[in-house]
Amino acid sequence: MECRQCATPLDRPGDYCLVCQTENADTIVLELQRERARVTVLFEETVVGHRTVTTTPEPDKEQERSELRYFAGQIADDVRRKRPEEVYATGERDVLREVRAQLRYPFYRIAAEDPVEHVIERKGDPPLDVVEASVAEKLGGSHSTLIGGRAGRDVLEVVAGHPHVKKIIPGPIEAGGSGSRTGVRGKVTRADDTGNVRLLLRDGSSVQENRVVTTANNRELGERVRDDLNDALVEAGFAQ
Template structure:
């Protein structure tokens, strides 16, 4: 593949051109298996290339922590050389989570491919069909991008109630949500001490989005429950649901939700 701007040959499809400083893919879709990652590079609605990165567990067992980190590092390096605006990822949780921690691009987890779909139908213009994950992303590439909030997380928290249940874990849950780029503000709510007791410590969950795209952060610790309002940059329920799913994924990564 050559650079679309200056025609310089690129080492790999979708690479950023270091000659004329032009991006040749503005999004990367990554589909993770435990020991393999399939990367698809997109330029708007066009697929411009594919790359596969693999690793091999020692003695055919699960990846060790070092192997996992190195595997994710190779995927992260491949993403960086594209310099995309957005990364979409699906599939195996551990390598996805480790890769996400190693890059600083706008990153979204998207629905996994349907394992029962074996139709093998052709895709656009008679070409082989892209995966379910890539097709899902392409169908939504035209959606208006959500505004990114640059406000520091600590400045997003406010309201008439300042107490959070769960002590350190409660603060961690709110900080995790406040760190999301599409969260404008978190308004802590009153504490209800009459809930059903929990034996698993503090649990946090972002609830279904409203028609205005905002969601609620439900904190539950023992018999105490607190509902906190989250103001997002989403413009409707559909885009609010995208933010909600991403928040719950972040809370799971922070071990504040049951997997």
């Protein structure tokens, strides 16, 4: 494949052209399995290339982490060569998490039988707004007390750090059943019809339901944000 601007030969289809500083891809779709990943490159709703990355999982648990990180790194390197505007991914959760951690592009998790066709069909949809604000700016409502004190605020910081979260409105703290786990835990529940979700904080037997206002405007987009938030809570060690 040649650069669409200056016709310089590209090492791989969709690579960013370093000669004339031109992008030759705007979207990447990742289909991630534990042993194999398919990287599909799109430009203006047209598939311009594919690449398959493979690995052999290590049986030893201590070595498996390094092997997974290296596998994800190969996938991430291929994405970075394209400098895309956005990345969509589906598949095995551990691989997806590791790849996302190594990239700094807008990254969306999707669920579809044909991920590439799904992304192409949605290309005309307007992107979700990004909210750049501090935790203090995103925190509102009449209930300022958070469950778990500082630990509860740490959970909210994880949620507030998501670019599609506009506001977090803490609710009252209620006594629940007996809690078997120590420490503050969080879980984001299903989105409503307006795309907003709720963050359930639990500390022992106490529970606090917090309303999370997102930039999504419907249930489907809200579910994408919910999945991202729950993944972030898992990565931060706060998941229920």
